[in-house]
Amino acid sequence: MFVLRNGLVHSETGLLHEHGVLIDQGRITAIRPLSAFSPDLPAYDLQGQHLSAGFIDLQLNGCGGVMFNAAQTQETLAVMQEANLKSGTTSFLPTLITSPDADMRCAIEATRDYMQAHPTEVLGLHLEGPYTNVIRKGIHPADQIRRPTEEMIDYLCQNALWIAKITLAPEQNDLDHIRRLSEAGILVAIGHSAANYEQAIAGFNAGIRFATHLYNAMTPTLNGREPGIVGAIYDRQDIYAGIIVDGHHVHPANVRLAHRILGERLCLVTDATAPAGAPEGFDHFDFCGTTVFYRHGQCVDKNGTLGGSALTMIEGVQNLVQQVGIPLEEALRMASLYPARAMGRANDLGSIAEGKVANLVIFDDAFNVTATLVHGTYQEHR
Structure with a gap:
């Protein structure tokens, strides 16, 4: 005491x-x-x-010089947690991007074992893909993007205790699969999707309740006739969204706009990769077979495609305050309370309150x- x-x-x-x-x-x-x-x-x-309440990062590919895609082990998660603490993140979702079924199974097993030993550090696995749309793949490996089998949907639902979130493209998935994943207790997110407004709304009606890295790898509002995914998110009152506030992924004006519309449903995320919290001099890494370079604060491949970020949560809070103009109290809630609510963990995490x-x-x-x-x-x- x-x-x-x-x-x-x-x-x-x-x-x-x-x-x-x-x-x-x-x-x-x-x-x-x-x-x-x-x-x-x-x-x-x-x-x-x-x-403040410890930060909760809902999208973390890697940090401290390691990538979860490179090694789906408890040791990787321990290195990530150690790096996280130095930037105020006390809980996170390790994120596995588009991978073979065998890697997905390994990631689930490693997450399960780590969660059982450290229940408030890792809150569950985030599977970002592979059930997305190759048109909006970003840096995800195109040859691994696919539709789920009935066997994998069954397996994911059976392991829902260890899977916190799945990002998928509703236009590429059976709506009944979305419904089953959601009913199993997994937070289903829209992302890496080329859906139009109607397809996005259909996904929301089937159980999607989150948007992965708002504005990035999704259809924008093109004009007054096509709201796109972004417009569909803004048109609902039950969708949370993560946003990367590193000054590269989203313009500060768009962060302000998103916050004005979504309010308490907008969560700061990092989408961080190996350079975040890595030793000085760390300048490149492998991301699912693609070499990503860390240059001038950005993580990009040889074509200039963004491959995650090097952002930490405390840097994101600072950017929200100094670049976006959001008050510190609200920036802290975006990094702690709102993510806890999105994950259904606000009863025990996300704020300083008795109990x-x-x-x-x-x-x-x-x-x-x-x-x-x-x-x-x-x-x-x-």
Whole structure:
């Protein structure tokens, strides 16, 4: 049992000054004025720094110099988590892009084993593909994009406890498959899709409730006659969306527009790859057989196609505040509470509130992460 003292507490009810947060057995057990806590209690002095719920990244291909596609193992997930903590991410969805069935099965097994040992770190696997549209493939390998078999749909539904999210193109899939995946408890997302408005809405009606990297790899609003996927998302009240705020994937004006329309359904994601949090000098990596170069803050192949990002969540929060103009309180919610809600985990994660798991981040005014807590375990990152 210990108290976090003298921090700017970004709680579920708003910013609190001169309050302490009591942590006991991995959970937040009290949020009170400092005077309410005995001076004899063990404490960490935050020295005026910010205390927020830990960030939840719903799309993470790799970081810390590794890629989940390259090795679907618990060891890879451990390296990713270690890199995550240095940028304030305490929970994430490891993301496997378009792959053979054998790799998908390995990824599910590795995720299952890691989740059982670390239940609030990895919240489940994100399968980004292979059931997408080659027209909007981005850097995904075209020869692996395919339609699902009945056997694989059965297998995915049977393993829904370990699969948090599946990104697919509704126009390339049987709507009954979408319905079955959703009913099994998997968050089905639209992405890497060339659907028109009607096809997107049909997918939403079948159970799609998320949009993967809004604006990227999806049909835009072309004109007044064709709203596209983006218009379909904006026309609904039940779709969450992830957005990459690295200054390369989406223009700040479009981030502001998305936030104005979606509000509490817009989640910051990184779509990060190996260079995020990697040692200095890391300049290229393999992404499913394609060499991706890390240059001038971007991850691109030889043709200039974006291959994920090098963004961290704390950098995304900083960009939301400094480039987009979103208040810090809201930027933090986009990185923590809204992702938790999208995943149905807001009962125990995503905000500083009594009874919730103590997954927390501490950072200074310059957006440097100085410490994190995962299940109440305090770790410095100076």
